[in-house]
Amino acid sequence: MTLPQQIPWDEFRLVRIIAESRGLTGAAEVLGVNHSTVFRRLGQLEDTLQVKLFERHRTGYVLTTAGEEMAALAERMDEDVAAFTRRLAGQSIAPAGELRVTTNDSLLVHLLTPIFAAFTRAYPEIRLDVVLANQALNLSKRDADVAIRATDNPPETLVGRRVATIAWALYAHRADVPDPSAVDLIDLFAKRWVSLGDNLAGLKVTRYxxxxxxxxxxxxxxxxxxGLAEAIGARAGLGPLPCFIAGQNPDLVRLAPPREDFSAGLWVLTHPDLRHAxxxxxxxxxxxxxxxxxxPMIEGRDDPDGST
Structure with missing residues (x-):
């Protein structure tokens, strides 16, 4: 059988998606087709190339050496296309078009939504697409154009500005601590506490x-x-909260000044290719x-209880 002079680009993408999904079912969902279509396309491709691209194991589909080369080439193709798209986006002149912004839910709900709404009024030709994700999206692949993140270690591949420091402090429901000035921190450790789950075990407050x-x-x-803020507000127990969240709930009272070792930077980031768009x-x-x-609110310097 004669090998083809050129393999369609879509076939490289097919191999990469099957590899990332570790099987045909997941790949079919990504591609928006049925399982049998993916099975047929992969079989035809392997027949055409006269080589196996995957080993079939009980744990899923594993790339062969030839498959690894195709998947790696597909990855480079995606990166080249994304880079070209970023360069085109960076050449735009008028502030118009779609802008995808990623951030987390607590920042969006308690800080950013009014800012975003005001921005859309100021720039009616720009359409915001807000993506909530607690994990970092890949701005190099245009998963988003701008990321607004609470972090002390922003990715070196991005550019931006640390616009504030997010302060955290200990809070309780006002009904449970009527006189916060009389609180002894040591005594607090014997009270009921609310904490973040294992998925956020790496945060300073969770470790504390x-x-x-x-x-x-x-x-x-x-x-x-x-959820942490809601639980403390419902009197489940005391616990740490970002000051900009707790400060908006009059039922919560700060038990101690913000701790510097709890804080995190608030960064607004973009890809270098997009910063001049x-x-x-x-x-x-x-x-x-x-x-x-x-x-002042974000950094905990406007506490009405005067604990700072």
Whole structure:
């Protein structure tokens, strides 16, 4: 059998998607086709190339050497296309078009939504597409144009600005602690606590609770910061919260000043190829200024209980 002079690009993508999905079922879902279509296309491709691209194991499809080369080439193709798209986006002149922004749920709900809404009024030709994701999306592949993240270690591949420091402090329901000025921190460790779940075990505040509070006193765990705020507001127990979230709930009272070792930077980031695009530049300037204006709240310097 004579090998083809050129293999269609879609076939390289097929191999990469099967490899990433470790099987035909997942690949079919990604491609939006049925299982039999993926099976048929892979069989035809292997017959045409006269080589096996995958080994079939009980744990899934594993690339052969030839398959690895095709998948790697497909990855490079995707990167080249993404780079070309970024360069085109960076050449835009008027602040118009779609802008995809990724952030997490707690930042969106308690800080960013009013800022985003004001931005759309100021720039009606720009359409925002907000993607909630607690994991970092790949801005190099245009999963998003701008990322707004709470982190102390932003990716070196991105550019941007640290616009504020997110302060955290210990909070409780006001009904449970009527006089926060009389609180003894040591006594607090024997009370009921709320903590973040194992998925956020790496956060400084989660480690602090694990190191200082006995397991039997941690009566409630939840895997989001939003859920943590709701639990403390519902009097499940006391616990740490970002000051910009707790400060918006009059039922919560701060038990101690913000701890510097709990804090994290608030970054607004983009890819270097996009930073001069008109819509990205307009968004960065607008959002940076709006967040800087709210630094006292974000950094815990406006506590009405005067514990700072």
């Amino acid at each position: 609770i694990a190191e200082h509070v006995a397991p039997e006193h941690i009566v409630y765990r939840v895997n989001t910061v939003l 008109a819509r990205v530049r307009a968004f960065l300037d607008f959002v940076n200024a709006a967040i800087v204006a709210q630094r």
